[in-house]
Amino acid sequence: MIVEVPVGFDWDAAMKRLASLPRQQEWEDYMAIFQLVKPGSTAAEKWQPMERIFHLYD
Template sequence: MNITRYCFTCDLKQDEVLIAEYKEQHQKVWPEIIASIKEAGIVDMQIYLSGNRMLMIMECDETFDPVQRAKKDANNPKVQEWEQLMWKYQQAIPWAKPGEKWIEMEKIFQL
């Protein structure tokens, strides 16, 4: 199996209560969201937090197509409901374009 790793960043609103709620939400991610992630060819996903800055690591198999995933997610009411809920906690990073949330990171080093 060929695995590709993607890394993204996004910020949370600088509010301790909202950050705690966001962490709680991710201890009970809706089953429809987990199913959508797996159906997209994402075999592992991890989110790390430092302060209010997040790093998401996705490991995807050869079936993963980011364009197709975006289309399916846009037409999935449950995914859209989850995204709306998450936007309560999230904010775009300063260099994001309008409407962008998670921004892909550039790999600059590998050992």
């Protein structure tokens, strides 16, 4: 998945907020079935930022 965010986006803060949402862990556990990850994994444990390698626009 590609996520476009503004310059200076705080990914760690966003993942902490996501983890605190109601029923988020229930959703993560259900998605673990399809993502082949360990149940109980958080979104932050599953998603890893990548280094930008190209720009699609100026």
